[in-house]
Amino acid sequence: MGAAVNPRRHSLAMAAAVLCLGSLAGCATMPDDALALSPESLQLRQLQTRRIDGIDEKKLLAAAAGVLQDLGFNIDESETRLGVIVASKDRSAVTGTQIAGAIVAAMFGIATPIDKTQNIRVSLVTRPAVSSDGVPLSDSHLLRITIQRIVRDTNGQVTRVESIEEPDVYQAFFDRLSKSVFLEVQGI
Amino acid sequence: MNQAYRLLLVAVLVVALPGCAPSTKSIMQAESSALELRSFQQRAFDTADIEKTLRTVIATLQDLGFVVDKADLDLGTVSATKLAGYQLRITVTVRPRGTTQVLVRANAQYLDKAVEDPKPYQDFFTALEKAMFLTAQQVD
Numbered sequence: 135m136g137a138a139v140n141p142r143r144h145s146l147a148m149a150a151a152v153l154c155l156g157s158l159a160g161c162a163t164m165p166d167d168a169l170a171l172s173p174e175s176l177q178l179r180q181l182q183t184r185r186i187d188g189i190d191e192k193k194l195l196a197a198a199a200g201v202l203q204d205l206g207f208n209i210d211e212s213e214t215r216l217g218v219i220v221a222s223k224d225r226s227a228v229t230g231t232q233i234a235g236a237i238v239a240a241m242f243g244i245a246t247p248i249d250k251t252q253n254i255r256v257s258l259v260t261r262p263a264v265s266s267d268g269v270p271l272s273d274s275h276l277l278r279i280t281i282q283r284i285v286r287d288t289n290g291q292v293t294r295v296e297s298i299e300e301p302d303v304y305q306a307f308f309d310r311l312s313k314s315v316f317l318e319v320q321g322i
Numbered sequence: 323m324n325q326a327y328r329l330l331l332v333a334v335l336v337v338a339l340p341g342c343a344p345s346t347k348s349i350m351q352a353e354s355s356a357l358e359l360r361s362f363q364q365r366a367f368d369t370a371d372i373e374k375t376l377r378t379v380i381a382t383l384q385d386l387g388f389v390v391d392k393a394d395l396d397l398g399t400v401s402a403t404k405l406a407g408y409q410l411r412i413t414v415t416v417r418p419r420g421t422t423q424v425l426v427r428a429n430a431q432y433l434d435k436a437v438e439d440p441k442p443y444q445d446f447f448t449a450l451e452k453a454m455f456l457t458a459q460q461v462d
Contacts, residue, residue, distance in 0.1 A: 164432040168410055170445035171452075175385050182384070213393040216376055216400075220390055257390035257402075261377050278381070282389045282405040295405040297387050 181301055183278040184308050189319050191217060191260055194275055197318035198258050201310045207256060217260035217275075227252035227285045247287035249294075254283045279307060362440040364427040365447050365458035366419055372398055375416045375424050375454070382453045386446070388412065408432070412446075425461065426450065 186194060195214055199221075202209065207221035227249040239246040258279045262270035281303065285294040369375060372395070379400055380390060388402035391411075398417055404410040412430040419425040428446055430437035437443075447458040 164410065164437060164442065166441065169386060169442040171385060171449045179385060211392050213395060215395045216380065216393045218380065218390055218393040255389050259380055259384060259390065261381065278384055280384050280389045284405065295407060295409055297405055
C-alpha cells in the first residue's frame with residue numbers, strides 16, 4: 135500500500151464507516167435511568183399540577199377540554215372514568231433566527247434544512263384530591279398536564295424529541311383553565 | 323487494493339442490510355423467555371381497586387416524564403410515550419388477581435426493540451409502590 139491516499143479508496147472507506155455507524159445507531163441502548171424518578175420530578179410535578187376546588191370531575195374535564203380547544207388542540211383520546219384527555223396539534227416550527235442562518239448559509243452555497251413543523255402532544259389527567267384522613271373528595275381535584283413535541287425540519291428529519299418544561303407554558307394553560315372552570319361552574 | 327475495499331463495502335452491506343429488511347417473523351415472536359420476562363415485568367399489589375391502581379399508574383407515568391397515549395378502564399390498560407431526546411413507549415395493564423390483589427404488568431419498547439433489562443422495570447415498580455403506598459410483590 136502506497137503512502138499517497140487514493141481519493142476513491144478513501145470515499146469507499148468513508149461509505150463503509152457511515153454504513154457501520156448507521157446500522158449501529160439502530161441498536162443504541164436506552165438510558166439506564168429512563169424509568170427512574172429523577173431529582174427534578176417533584177419540581178416538574180408542581181409546575182404541571184394545580185388543585186382545583188368546587189367542581190366535579192366530569193365538569194372539570196369538560197372545562198379543560200374547552201381550554202385545549204381554545205388553544206387549537208384536537209382531542210385524540212379520552213377516558214373520563216380515569217380522568218384522562220389526550221390532545222395534539224401540528225404547528226409551524228419556523229423561527230426567524232433559523233431562517234436567517236439558512237439564508238447566510240445559502241449565500242455560501244450551502245443548503246441547510248430548518249425546523250419546519252412541530253407535533254405537540256398533551257396529556258391532561260385529573261384525580262380526586264384526598265382529605266387529611268385519606269378520603270377522596272368529590273369536588274376537589276388535582277389536574278396535571280404533561281406536554282411534549284417532535285420537531286421536523288424541511289427535509290422531514292426529526293430534529294427534536296422533547297418534553298416541554300418551561301414554567302411559562304404551564305402557567306399560561308392554568309390561567310386559561312381557571313377562567314374556564316369559573317364559567318363552567320357558573321353554567322355559562 | 324481498490325477491489326479489497328469494494329469487497330469490504332459489499333461485506334458491510336450484506337451484514338447491515340438484512341437487519342433493515344422488514345421481516346414478518348418478529349410479529350408473532352415472543353420476546354426472550356416469556357417466563358423470565360414476566361418476572362421482571364409484573365408485580366402484585368394488595369388492593370382490589372383497579373380504578374385507583376390505574377389512576378396511580380397514570381400519575382406515576384407522568385412523574386416519569388411520560389405523556390399518556392391511551393387509557394381504558396374496562397381493559398385495564400394505559401399506554402404512554404416519553405420523549406427526552408429519545409422515544410420510549412410503555413404499556414401498563416392492571417388486572418384482578420384473586421379477590422384481594424391486582425396484578426400490574428408493564429412492557430416497554432425503546433426504538434425498535436422490547437426493553438428486556440430487569441433494571442428499568444425495577445425502577446418503574448419502585449416509583450409505583452411509592453405512589454401506591456403499597457409494596458410491589460414479586461409473583462411466581
